[in-house]
Amino acid sequence: MGDEKHPDQNLTTTTTQSPESSTIHDGTIEEIAISHPTNRLERWANKLDAIAGVEARGIERIPDEMRERKMAVGDYVHMFTIWFAMNCTANQMTLGVLGPVTYGLGLTDSILCCLFGTIFGSLCTAYISTFGPMTGLRTLNVAKYTMGWYPSKLCVVLNLIIELGYGLIDCLVGGLLLSAVNGGGMTVIVGIIIVAIITWVVATFGMTWFHKFESYIWAPTVLVLFIMIGVAGPHFDTATPSTGSGAVLAGNRLSYFFLTASGPLGWSSASADYVCYYPKSTKRWGTFAMTAGGITCGKLLIEFLGIGLGSGLLLNPEWAAAFNDQGVGALIVSSMSPLHSFGKFCCVILAVCIAANAIPGTYAAALNFQQLGGPLVKIPRPIWSTFACIVFAIIAIAGRDQLLSIFINFLSIIGYWTIIWITMTMEDEFIFRRGVYDWNIWDRRDLLPHGFAALSAFVVGWIGAVLCMYQTYYTGEIARLIGNGADLGIPVSLAWTAIVYPPARWLELKYVGR
Template identity: 25%
Template sequence: MTEQPTGRRKPTSSIESETIQPIPLDQRHGTNRDMFTIWFGTNIMILSVVTGGLATTLFGQPAWSAALGIIVGNLFGAIFMALHSAQGPRLGVPQMVQTKGQFGSWGSLLIVLIVVVMYLGFFISILVFGGQSLASVIPHLSGKAGIVLLAAASIAATIWGYSLIHAYARIMTYASGAVLLLAFVWAFVVHPVPHTFFGTGHFTLAGFMSTVSVAAVWQIAYAPYVSDYSRYMPAKTGSKPAFWMSYWGTSIGSILPMFLGAGIGLLLPGADPITALTKATAGISLLVISVFSIGVAATNAMNLYCGTLCTITIAQTIMPRFTARSRSRAVVASGLCTIALTVALTSGSDFVATYNNFLTLLLGSLVPWTAVNLVDFYLVRHGDYAVEDFFKRDGGRYGRVNWPAVLCYLVGVAAQIPFMIIGTVYTGPIAKALGNTDISFIAGLLVVSPLYYLTVKAVARLRKSAVVVEKAPALVRGGETGA
């Protein structure tokens, strides 16, 4: 992972002027290291700790099985996440703009709308959870006040844009990384580990696979916006450095806090995740919870920023002459933040659990999109796209609707349903047969990837044959004339 010089960073004091427009080559900036810090720094937060805790609390796994499942899931899911990141330096546009090259200008709108709803949902959930976390350790601070503080930090970073979010992530890489290390030492060295630690839990295949699935989906959830944060990278950066820096940044940045969560789940089984973390780090809990909650704000800024870009993408598709700049981004971001803040402040205590069921559905709808996007980019077109056509009303050479992509996407969504578990609302028959294990993302990837590739090749052959048949009479007439 040797870093090659790829250009200077842009000063964070300047507000980003671009939104979804292609980034000109002479405005590209940043280094390979930025791809590591943006994903390492923003993954070390309270939610990743809680997610890791599911392995031992909800799925009942022992320490070795929880650790292995967390590693396998993150390393697998990060492959897809990093493949999307590698697209940014090549095309220089946000991820959801690029998807017009697979689905067509209008065919992509459904996917983009789903992404807006999903990241607005993530934004709301994180506001609620982060606000509660801050309130638990800061005296006289209410949960609603914590929500407002996190929303303010998120909207500020979104309005300033790309460079400030990257700078935020660089700071959190060191701050969160140091506090994470301190939390490990405090929880497992300073405080004595009970002798039952390694004997708690019982290995089951269903529990292990559920741990793998949760960790993998954590990474795949980044797919719809990951290249938004690599699109300014100089084209000479190349795909490989962007891939590997993103891959190791997001993998290590997720695995370590998930380890902490799984370990705390064994220390204090049955306890609320925040309460367990507070008790395990007693003496420094204020520092730990505060820094991890600030990390939540960094991630939420990314959610709001990308939701804003997606909303602008929808507007530009409907009104091709619309050109959004920094002011438009500020207006759209403020509108989305107002909606999220209203919901977060008026939500009940069971909001996050209820909304997570909805997010499961939305995430399931993104896996087929990931398969179509990556197969098209790497195996069909080999990264060769006419970026200017993404902004045309008729989609240019990609058309308004690319039906092979849309149909393969719908087949992929349907194929996942029997494998899905949506809280207590729905358990698919195959998931039930697998011991209540949700591996729907695997089913979606395995169905859509070959289906889309073979469909595209078949359509190309049919079109080629049609052209030959169409030209044949003209050749015959030409031969007769010549005779």
């Protein structure tokens, strides 16, 4: 309870702000504030910023006065656009294919589960994103106010797994797509490296390039998707019903519903990062609506198309052979084969545009390394983004033959822990804080909560997730009671956390004081 700072709190003392302004206007960050360097690496990063516009800013808070300006309608539209672009990418098609192929759901069942699952996950992420303009903080710095100093680092580690995992999936889908277009002449490894390089360039340059890239990259993707609908749509299976009945069918529907919710939930632990340069005057409901709308519209456009392809391959031997041989990438190429060379060109566009999904995750991962604290915070963000790209590219190359199993298991784990943290954050804000925060103490271990209540609720919520998970590697005792198994990890972990956290937090405040 003393006034001394923890060594990790050098986050502020070693990165004093410069007086320059830093805002986003029409997707452009104007005059990014550069921290005063304390070592050779930071001086090097500042030189890159001055020469080439590489963002040098790390995880320190962006003060209100440095973001002050008037918001226009175009700014909210831009916010919607970047979220739409980040989610309307070919890798999301894999999630759509899983409905008919893995869970045996018909077209209608798959679409309904995907629709409402995506909306649920998007609303949760939209809530977290509102803290960006409100605080000027990165997402997992906001998490310290609920989780406490040390437990919040658990969230950082889990988010690193998310971002690196998405990076490897994006590279893998892009690599498979480019290889399939080339008829196997280009190896999947080369395709993975191409997507990783595009991701590295934009993520390393930082927020300015990120916003500009996302502002335009959605357009060619959407054009290709509409072409694909015209070419492949007639082959979708709209008649075959879902397989199974009773508890088995209910379990498959529930599992797919929560799997599709896990996709947008994966953005929650980084969602404030992409809008923290917006002014404090940004309407909270505007941020919420633009985030939820952008994620939902972007994901549904591509995932519905994936559901259609998944239903069609069960009746189309050519599609089935392509999918079984080389996965989703070959399936997309096969569906565009009637267009011959132009169809291959369209597939190349989809492969390259997958970087729109990998870039924001790589950007957030670089910040997460700094948020681990200690000496890691002194290593500039561009170095961490480079390291992240190398890591997920290597893992993608090693796991290139196991895409579907990686995707299913990875997405579900995301949903389990993020919903636990989001539940505690909402209860903390509306029950205990009533909207009152001091955002200037984000790096003060002596003033932030200890996190005993949050850690206890997190453990209880995770126990609920384990008992109710339905994965290829493990089926929980509760999950196995429904049909052949049903993944109830998300709703049960949410409920158990919601029950445990309020009394635990009340006791923490009463006996510990913060």
